[in-house]
Amino acid sequence: MTLFETVFSGNDAVYGLTEGAINAAIEQHGADKAVSFPNTAYCLPCYYAVTGVKVKTLGELKEALGVVKTLMTREMRLNDVFMSGVATALCAEFIEVLKYIDGAEPYTEPCYGHLADAVIRELGVPLVTGDIPGVAVILGSAPTKEEAAALVKSYQAQGILVTLVGGVIDQVAEAGMKTGANLRVIPLGKDVTSVIHVVSVALRAALIFGNVTPGDAANLMKYTFERVPAFVNAFAPLDDVIVACGAGAIALGFPVITNQEGVSTVPKSLILQPDVSKFNATSLEARDIKIKITNIDIPVAFASAFEGEIIRRGDMQVEFDGSRVDCAELVQSAEATEIEDHKITVIGPEADEMELGSKNSIAYVVKVAGKNMQSDFEPVIERKFHNYINCIEGVYHTGQRDMQRIRISKDAFNAGFRLKHIGEVLYASVKNEFDAVVDKCEVVIYTDPAECKRIRHEVAVPTFNKRDDRLKSLTDESVDVYYSCILCQAFSPSHVCVVTPERLGLCGAVSWLDAKATNELDPNGPCQVITKEKCIDERIGEYEDVNEAVRKFSQGALEEVSLYSIMEKPMTSCGCFECICGIEPFSNGVVITNREYAGMTPLGMTFPELASMTGGGVQTPGFMGHGKHFIGSKKFMKAEGGIERIVWMPKELKEFVAERLNQTAKELYGIDNFTDMVGDETIATDPEELVAFLTEKGHPALGLDPMM
Numbered sequence: 001m002t003l004f005e006t007v008f009s010g011n012d013a014v015y016g017l018t019e020g021a022i023n024a025a026i027e028q029h030g031a032d033k034a035v036s037f038p039n040t041a042y043c044l045p046c047y048y049a050v051t052g053v054k055v056k057t058l059g060e061l062k063e064a065l066g067v068v069k070t071l072m073t074r075e076m077r078l079n080d081v082f083m084s085g086v087a088t089a090l091c092a093e094f095i096e097v098l099k100y101i102d103g104a105e106p107y108t109e110p111c112y113g114h115l116a117d118a119v120i121r122e123l124g125v126p127l128v129t130g131d132i133p134g135v136a137v138i139l140g141s142a143p144t145k146e147e148a149a150a151l152v153k154s155y156q157a158q159g160i161l162v163t164l165v166g167g168v169i170d171q172v173a174e175a176g177m178k179t180g181a182n183l184r185v186i187p188l189g190k191d192v193t194s195v196i197h198v199v200s201v202a203l204r205a206a207l208i209f210g211n212v213t214p215g216d217a218a219n220l221m222k223y224t225f226e227r228v229p230a231f232v233n234a235f236a237p238l239d240d241v242i243v244a245c246g247a248g249a250i251a252l253g254f255p256v257i258t259n260q261e262g263v264s265t266v267p268k269s270l271i272l273q274p275d276v277s278k279f280n281a282t283s284l285e286a287r288d289i290k291i292k293i294t295n296i297d298i299p300v301a302f303a304s305a306f307e308g309e310i311i312r313r314g315d316m317q318v319e320f321d322g323s324r325v326d327c328a329e330l331v332q333s334a335e336a337t338e339i340e341d342h343k344i345t346v347i348g349p350e351a352d353e354m355e356l357g358s359k360n361s362i363a364y365v366v367k368v369a370g371k372n373m374q375s376d377f378e379p380v381i382e383r384k385f386h387n388y389i390n391c392i393e394g395v396y397h398t399g400q401r402d403m404q405r406i407r408i409s410k411d412a413f414n415a416g417f418r419l420k421h422i423g424e425v426l427y428a429s430v431k432n433e434f435d436a437v438v439d440k441c442e443v444v445i446y447t448d449p450a451e452c453k454r455i456r457h458e459v460a461v462p463t464f465n466k467r468d469d470r471l472k473s474l475t476d477e478s479v480d481v482y483y484s485c486i487l488c489q490a491f492s493p494s495h496v497c498v499v500t501p502e503r504l505g506l507c508g509a510v511s512w513l514d515a516k517a518t519n520e521l522d523p524n525g526p527c528q529v530i531t532k533e534k535c536i537d538e539r540i541g542e543y544e545d546v547n548e549a550v551r552k553f554s555q556g557a558l559e560e561v562s563l564y565s566i567m568e569k570p571m572t573s574c575g576c577f578e579c580i581c582g583i584e585p586f587s588n589g590v591v592i593t594n595r596e597y598a599g600m601t602p603l604g605m606t607f608p609e610l611a612s613m614t615g616g617g618v619q620t621p622g623f624m625g626h627g628k629h630f631i632g633s634k635k636f637m638k639a640e641g642g643i644e645r646i647v648w649m650p651k652e653l654k655e656f657v658a659e660r661l662n663q664t665a666k667e668l669y670g671i672d673n674f675t676d677m678v679g680d681e682t683i684a685t686d687p688e689e690l691v692a693f694l695t696e697k698g699h700p701a702l703g704l705d706p707m708m
Contacts, residue, residue: 003243003264004076010244011072011084011091014193015065018091022062025098031059035097039116039598041612042204042214046093046196049203050086052215061094068094085247092193092245093200110169110179110187114197117608118595119181120204123161124576125507128490131304132184133229134160134289137198137249139242140235141167143259147276149175151233152185154280158291159304163188163198168235182308195245202228202252208575209491211616225253227491231287233279236260246270255286296428299416301393311396317413318354320362322403326452328363328460329385329404331378336369341440344423348447351408351418361452362406362419362445363460366426370439372520379467380517381434388429389422401464402456419445436521474501474512476563476635482530482546483515486553489526492574494557495617496550498530502635503563506577508627528553540565540639557617565639566590566624567707575615577625579653581637582610586687587694589647589701592631597650602679602687622707628653632660634668640707644669644700648690651680669700 025033035058036043043054047064055064071087073080099106100114107113126132136155142148148171155162162185164172169187172179179185188194206212206223213219224230232249234242238260246256250269257271257279265272273282284291296302320327354360368381382400389397394412398405408417423443430441446452476482478501485497485505497505501512510518510527518527534544541563550558554572562569566581573580579594582603593607600606614620630636636643643664649657658675665674677697684690694702 003266003270004081006240006243007081007084007088007247008072008074008244010240010242011088014088014091014095014241014244015069015072018094019065021095021098022058022065025101026058026062029058029101031057031062033058033101035061035101037097037100037114037200038103039118039606039608040114040204041117041606041608042207044093044097045200045204045207047090048214049207049212049220050090050215050217052213061097065091065094081247082251085244085249085251087248088241088244089196089199089248092196095193096196107189110173111189111194112181112186112197113189113194115186115201116598117204117208117611118598120201120208121576121595121611123201124205124209124488124491124574125509126304127229128488128576130292131307132159132161133291134158134284134287135198135201135228135230136160136162136283137165137195137230137232137254138162138168138235139165139192139195139232139245140238142171142235142276145171145175148172149177151276151279152177153301156183156185156305157301157303158280159184160289161305162186165195165198166190166192178309180308182310184305184308192241192245198230199248199252202230202254205491207612208615209488211492211494211618221252228253229287229289230254231283232256233283234258234260235276238263255283257282257286294428294432296424298392298421298424300395300412302391302425303393304387304391306393306395307387307390309390309393309396311394311407311409313357315409315411316357316407317410318351318357318408319359320404320406321359322399322405324359325361326363326402326449326456327361327404328365328402328452328456329382329400330363330365330455330460330463331382332365332367332463333373333375333378334367334369336440339367339369339440339442341442342427343442344420344427344445345443346420346423346445346447347451348449350420350447351413354447360447361449362447363452363455364422364426364443364445365455365459366430367442367444368430368434368438368440370437372437373439374437374520376470376513377434377437377517377520380513381430381438384429384433385426388425392417392421392425395422402460419447434517434521437517471513476500476502476541479512480532482532483512483519484528484530484549484553485510485515485518485526487526488574488576492615492617494554495572495574496553496558496561497574498546498550498561498563498571499527500563500635502633503630504627506571506573506625506627506630508578508629537562540568541635542569554617558619561619562639564635564637566637567621567640570619570621570624572617572619573614573625574617575611575625577611577614578628579626579631580607580610580614581624581626583622583707584647584687584690587647587691587699587701588704588706589645589694589699590637591648592646592653593650594628594653597653597681599650599681600685602648602685602690628657629660631657632664634664641701641704642668643674644704645707646678647694647699647701648679648684651682654678654680671700
């Protein structure tokens, strides 16, 4: 058959299966039975994105299948092939959603199936920063398990997010590879229809970040082609259904690379590569993905894909724990004459001199020098240590300052990894990322307990205290400039963050000092200086300078913005915000929820449902995306009464922000233990029950002027 006939045949086969499955489900459950994927605001995200219609019942699903049928035209034109591919994808979504009826959990480890909206938002930052340079969809079974594992590892070592569908899942397991979202290798499912779950990620990215109107299929496909760097690797043999699915991927702009001999190729879209070992290079070239190479002389892999790796105690060779013994990590500025570039020294026992499974002290001091280096950049560099060390395969890092924990796995140790290699990673990463301000770098690693105690208490802690005093003095009023951040415009073209000392970027990853350092490192980059000389309204934090900047950086999509109001000209949101805040009229306050919280809020909406209203760089009065650390800021919603308006948060988030939030409430209003007055899901998710709790506690929001 020709390529056209193959796609049409595959589409017809899937359509027939879908029609039968829907009819059987209606016969069993009735047409009014609810259907939806869990933890998403979009019900059936792919169908909603393409048509603008939310399907909520089996009866509506059958009607939707009739709409899909209209896409299945049979003229011998390329557009007909692509539309049949899209129809195949939508049928796959219908088949998959039936698996979730009545809250069923159809996928078990290692497979994930549907990925929640929160997962997509978490991927936003690493995708726009390039930590995830691309998304690979690997479909079918490789010729051998060794070739399957080699291909997956090659992508993993480049930081690429890998999704697996079909037999390749069993192959990598048999080869001994670990998989999971924390390693950015995600097995979706064994059935070919489970490929829709990665298509769903791409289409929801357009809705979440791109402000693409649901139903605007042309702009939807334009967005995925230009802004979602995905591609497909499909192993032979390809049946008609797989080819039809591939046509859907190509319609979204994702090239398909296959080793199927005799396939009818399409330039830059359907590519024959007989040698599986060359899939990686062919795929990156087809999608125009550039991998930034950082050569580090260590015996294990180094890539962002390992950032989420967890090392259990049974897999651990040695551990360093600042909560039990003396530890510290510190950046120190020095004169160039005081530093020997690339000198790495270990003072004390190496890892191979430590007892298996033991807990040890460690303190590493990274000395930096450069004509453009500033002391304000020290904590910015220091915070990156967490990312650098976690990128090492087989090494786990958490915490910071003098409370970090590091574990080295047995596998990494047996591969030859030692503590000196942490020094190599810190040296190479600092010199690579901060080359504009760091000319020379030297690393000293202490493991001698006495030396670790000295470094921690006589050097590190006094330095941290001095920095904290400096940070406390940084207020919006005390600085002359703010900074823009447009990193997220890779996905959200009209969004602009305005970063101030008291309002960090809404992703939670960019503070004022981070933005300042970024501007110094790259004066033409994403963080630009914004003056604040022309105040329009001090109450809501509106400046003529800021308006001019956001107008320029949003290409005219945004005219005016305030820094301190949720109701008047609020700042836009890209989609990867840590939290979302929304007005709660019954209590005269605001509810805050974070993306990790999957439950219901007193607003009658979950995080995904709330977030779907605010992403994509649009202003939504009454709702605001923001970072977790902004919650305790004195500038949080200052125009509407500030933190006194906060009436509800998930318990875990409330505990996370409690110390700073309570401190701010005490300083501003004289309220002790303010978080005890704030509701959470263990107290109430019903607005009337929440008001009763707030009344009992005497919450100040009840006495404030209405916001609406």
